[in-house]
Amino acid sequence: MSARSEPGLLTAPATPRPLPPLGPTRRLKVPRQTERTLDSGLTVIVVRRPAVPLVELRLWMPFGQAQLARGHLLAQTLLSGTETMSSVQIAAELQRIGGGLSAGLDPDRLMISGAGLATGLDRMLEILGEVLTGASYPAKWVAVERDRLVDGIQVARSQPAHLARTALLKRIYGRHPYAVQTPNPEQVSAVRPAALRTLHAQRVHPAGAVLVLVGDVRPERALDAAEKALDGWNGAGHTADLPPAPPLEPGPLLLVDRPGSVQSSMRLALPAVPRTHPDHAALQLANLIFGGYFSSRWVENIREDKGYTYGPHSVVQHSVAGSVLLAAAEVATEVTAPALVETTYELGRLATVPPTSEELEQARQYALGTLQLGISTQAGLASFVSAYAGSGLRLDFLPEYAARLAKASAADVAEAAARYLAPSRAVTVVLGDAERISASLATLAPIDTVPVPS
Amino acid sequence: MPTRRARIPATRYPVERFTLDNGLRVVLIPDRSAPVIGVAVVYDVGIRSEPEGRSGFAHLFEHLMFQGSENLEKLAHFRHVQGAGGTFNGSTHLDYTDYFETLPSNALERALFLEADRMRGPRLTEENLRNQVDVVKEEIRVNVLNRPYGGFPWLTLPPVLFDTFPNAHDGYGSFGDLESATVADAADFFRHYYASGNAVLAVSGDIDTAEAVTLIERHFGDVPARPAPTRPDFAEPDLRAERRTSYTDQLAPLPAVASAWRVPDPVDDFAAYLPYVVLAEVLTDGDASRLVERLVHRDRAVTSVGGYLGFMGDPFDVRDPTALLLQSHLPPGGDIDKVLRTVDEELDRLATDGLTDGELARTQARMATHLLRETDAVLGRALKMAVLEQQRGEPGLLGELPRLVGEVTDEQVRAAAATLRPERRASVEVIAGGAR
Numbered sequence: 001m002s003a004r005s006e007p008g009l010l011t012a013p014a015t016p017r018p019l020p021p022l023g024p025t026r027r028l029k030v031p032r033q034t035e036r037t038l039d040s041g042l043t044v045i046v047v048r049r050p051a052v053p054l055v056e057l058r059l060w061m062p063f064g065q066a067q068l069a070r071g072h073l074l075a076q077t078l079l080s081g082t083e084t085m086s087s088v089q090i091a092a093e094l095q096r097i098g099g100g101l102s103a104g105l106d107p108d109r110l111m112i113s114g115a116g117l118a119t120g121l122d123r124m125l126e127i128l129g130e131v132l133t134g135a136s137y138p139a140k141w142v143a144v145e146r147d148r149l150v151d152g153i154q155v156a157r158s159q160p161a162h163l164a165r166t167a168l169l170k171r172i173y174g175r176h177p178y179a180v181q182t183p184n185p186e187q188v189s190a191v192r193p194a195a196l197r198t199l200h201a202q203r204v205h206p207a208g209a210v211l212v213l214v215g216d217v218r219p220e221r222a223l224d225a226a227e228k229a230l231d232g233w234n235g236a237g238h239t240a241d242l243p244p245a246p247p248l249e250p251g252p253l254l255l256v257d258r259p260g261s262v263q264s265s266m267r268l269a270l271p272a273v274p275r276t277h278p279d280h281a282a283l284q285l286a287n288l289i290f291g292g293y294f295s296s297r298w299v300e301n302i303r304e305d306k307g308y309t310y311g312p313h314s315v316v317q318h319s320v321a322g323s324v325l326l327a328a329a330e331v332a333t334e335v336t337a338p339a340l341v342e343t344t345y346e347l348g349r350l351a352t353v354p355p356t357s358e359e360l361e362q363a364r365q366y367a368l369g370t371l372q373l374g375i376s377t378q379a380g381l382a383s384f385v386s387a388y389a390g391s392g393l394r395l396d397f398l399p400e401y402a403a404r405l406a407k408a409s410a411a412d413v414a415e416a417a418a419r420y421l422a423p424s425r426a427v428t429v430v431l432g433d434a435e436r437i438s439a440s441l442a443t444l445a446p447i448d449t450v451p452v453p454s
Numbered sequence: 455m456p457t458r459r460a461r462i463p464a465t466r467y468p469v470e471r472f473t474l475d476n477g478l479r480v481v482l483i484p485d486r487s488a489p490v491i492g493v494a495v496v497y498d499v500g501i502r503s504e505p506e507g508r509s510g511f512a513h514l515f516e517h518l519m520f521q522g523s524e525n526l527e528k529l530a531h532f533r534h535v536q537g538a539g540g541t542f543n544g545s546t547h548l549d550y551t552d553y554f555e556t557l558p559s560n561a562l563e564r565a566l567f568l569e570a571d572r573m574r575g576p577r578l579t580e581e582n583l584r585n586q587v588d589v590v591k592e593e594i595r596v597n598v599l600n601r602p603y604g605g606f607p608w609l610t611l612p613p614v615l616f617d618t619f620p621n622a623h624d625g626y627g628s629f630g631d632l633e634s635a636t637v638a639d640a641a642d643f644f645r646h647y648y649a650s651g652n653a654v655l656a657v658s659g660d661i662d663t664a665e666a667v668t669l670i671e672r673h674f675g676d677v678p679a680r681p682a683p684t685r686p687d688f689a690e691p692d693l694r695a696e697r698r699t700s701y702t703d704q705l706a707p708l709p710a711v712a713s714a715w716r717v718p719d720p721v722d723d724f725a726a727y728l729p730y731v732v733l734a735e736v737l738t739d740g741d742a743s744r745l746v747e748r749l750v751h752r753d754r755a756v757t758s759v760g761g762y763l764g765f766m767g768d769p770f771d772v773r774d775p776t777a778l779l780l781q782s783h784l785p786p787g788g789d790i791d792k793v794l795r796t797v798d799e800e801l802d803r804l805a806t807d808g809l810t811d812g813e814l815a816r817t818q819a820r821m822a823t824h825l826l827r828e829t830d831a832v833l834g835r836a837l838k839m840a841v842l843e844q845q846r847g848e849p850g851l852l853g854e855l856p857r858l859v860g861e862v863t864d865e866q867v868r869a870a871a872a873t874l875r876p877e878r879r880a881s882v883e884v885i886a887g888g889a890r
Contacts, residue, residue: 023560091741095816098823307588362537369539
């Protein structure tokens with residue numbers, strides 16, 4: 001045991017030890033991709049990363065403007081059977097190759113994702129092809145999944161994070177299709193299997209779709225396998241363009257009254273730009289400095305200094321129709337207004353005073369380092385490639401983005417902060433117990449109070 | 455004709471182990487395929503070791519380990535990791551507490567410095583303690599009090615299955631216990647449990663082994679030697695009669711139920727334990743599994759069912775006593791008795807008739823994928839191997855798991871199913887207080 005003092009009660013070391021410097025910066029290592037566009041219009045991208053003997057699969061197809069309840073139920077029943085296979089058979093056949101597939105929906109896309117043993121890639125693609133061309137939406141399974149989806153929506157509606165997000169989306173997007181992203185139980189209950197078959201015929205098509213395969217595979221072989229297995233998946237079908245998202249309209253703070261809440265869910269939306277926009281790198285750095293990572297002003301203020309909250313976080317989210325910066329914190333009910341004061345203060349400070357060079361370098365290193373970390377697993381790489389493809393980008397954009405991050409100056413970041421992080425541009429929603437928080441919130445801003453949706 | 459089974463592949467990460475003079479055990483897992491590293495320090499103390507009247511203390515103390523140390527001011531740890539392009543966290547489990555970073559590989563020495571510095575001693579101050587008590591209370595509100603099914607079943611089932619404080623109590627802690635924690639408690643806790651002899655350091659990824667050894671000796675070599683405390687025996691007898699309890703969750707819109715059965719000692723009797731890990735997957739992994747097919751699709755008695763080993767869900771990082779859990783969410787007005795009866799029926803059927811052709815092999819193939827996928831992340835390897843070293847002295851087990859899972863036999867799974875009798879079962883039922 002140390003003779004200096006008791007462990008655990010140290011205040012300062014007898015001899016300070018210096019922080020070791022970082023080693024030479026490793027150049028960003030970007031894996032090579034191989035790509036082929038099939039006659040059907042499907043783009044297939046393969047990246048070899050043989051770290052573990054698995055393969056990751058991501059397939060998305062444009063699905064904007066699809067009727068919400070039908071779209072969600074289609075995602076939930078896409079793997080429920082074909083002419084030749086039941087749902088149980090599909091699941092069992094996938095399991096046999098260590099595989100699994102699942103489908104999900106966002107306002108832009110239908111996404112099928114999964115992973116399996118690399119030796120089972122051909123079989124996984126075959127099953128995928130069979131589902132894409134022959135999903136039959138058996139009435140019995142649709143009925144079960146319909147009820148499960150309704151139950152799932154009920155559970156989601158009991159969660160404050162979901163309720164806050166729902167209110168925020170509606171407030172931000174107004175009449176845009178992004179405004180409502182969860183169907184009503186009643187709408188779901190009304191969906192019949194025939195409607196799913198129709199929607200499938202209209203929208204589940206390869207044109208504009210992107211399939212990403214990452215793992216312990218030989219790229220040319222994987223491209224051939226995909227081409228062969230998805231040969232029968234054809235037809236351009238129906239497409240629907242999304243209108244651009246409307247600009248944010250600041251206004252009164254929207255207070256969603258959830259009586260009995262022991263915390264308030266605070267959400268702020270701010271303007272943002274897409275990945276390719278010249279301001280994007282500077283905006284990302286400004287966002288990090290504000291609240292985008294733990295060592296940000298917002299987290300250090302409302303968590304580490306004041307203890308108002310556990311996990312405040314802000315992030316730039318990209319969708320086809322537009323990008324938005326979202327900041328979220330669950331704060332103790334009694335400090336809801338003070339937490340909003342600090343949030344507005346930190347936004348305003350960054351929008352009006354340039355960051356210090358230490359702050360900027362720290363955020364820059366984090367942005368660059370986590371790019372590399374994010375693509376260092378098969379699953380991370382697959383999701384990254386798939387998301388990039390969603391913005392029309394390929395991995396070769398990554399070094400360019402890194403270069404933009406590397407050269408953004410403090411002035412660039414200050415300018416981006418003034419443009420995008422100004423509190424005057426924020427849309428603010430708070431979900432909480434109005435009886436306990438509305439009076440103090442009203443001292444800060446005009447308030448519209450609405451009841452929590454039932 | 456029996457179905458051909460997929461060959462279960464393996465990965466062989468080379469593993470180096472050594473122990474410093476101060477008792478710190480070290481595991482190195484080099485892999486130069488990406489320029490990133492994972493660093494994990496695991497201390498052999500968890501929720502089960504916190505004293506009565508100090509529920510939640512192991513977790514609160516984990517927070518305090520981030521509040522500055524010998525050479526580091528408050529906030530410095532976060533800034534140094536993230537300013538090197540890395541990410542960090544810590545987590546508190548039943549039997550251990552881990553601290554970890556993922557970083558670009560040029561930050562290896564910095565990460566070692568940061569971990570060694572807090573192993574020598576965190577800065578425990580009244581101000582930091584009060585601040586982190588507030589933060590932890592908000593964490594509990596987010597994860598337990600302000601959401602439906604908060605703490606279900608990991609906090610609500612142990613007190614049904616177990617009788618002693620270490621195994622049964624709420625690991626997040628009561629607000630009263632958290633608020634009464636003192637700096638002196640924290641200093642004692644550190645002195646007792648955060649000893650070099652009670653810790654394992656694991657480093658994985660883009661490292662040169664010889665260089666890593668030199669750096670580890672440089673930074674950890676003079677951490678004062680303190681021996682590991684004797685680990686108390688947390689054993690409890692198995693149940694001899696069914697236990698069942700219920701509570702109303704005011705936010706929950708639908709009923710739910712979870713059951714637990716004791717299983718063999720995961721460390722001392724691994725061969726007997728492993729079939730239970732496979733059994734949980736046979737029962738609940740995907741649409742082709744027994745309970746999903748029966749309860750979700752045929753009977754429509756539940757909207758979801760899941761099965762797993764250990765209250766915190768990782769079968770290979772927990773010691774005895776532990777359990778196999780099954781949990782279900784029910785549709786509105788669902789019949790919990792019927793669900794429990796059907797589970798018994800399916801377990802009987804499995805124990806009596808055995809598995810169908812190919813059922814075991816496909817489940818094992820899927821489990822192999824899950825295991826391999828977890829080890830693909832550089833940090834996943836460091837964390838899991840650190841715990842395997844700590845609890846078993848066998849970090850290389852991680853690479854063996856897909857094969858060992860694949861060697862479990864039909865007969866072993868049947869025998870495991872046969873032990874999950876209603877009289878050995880503890881269940882907790884969530885009454886949907888938020889049903890509309």
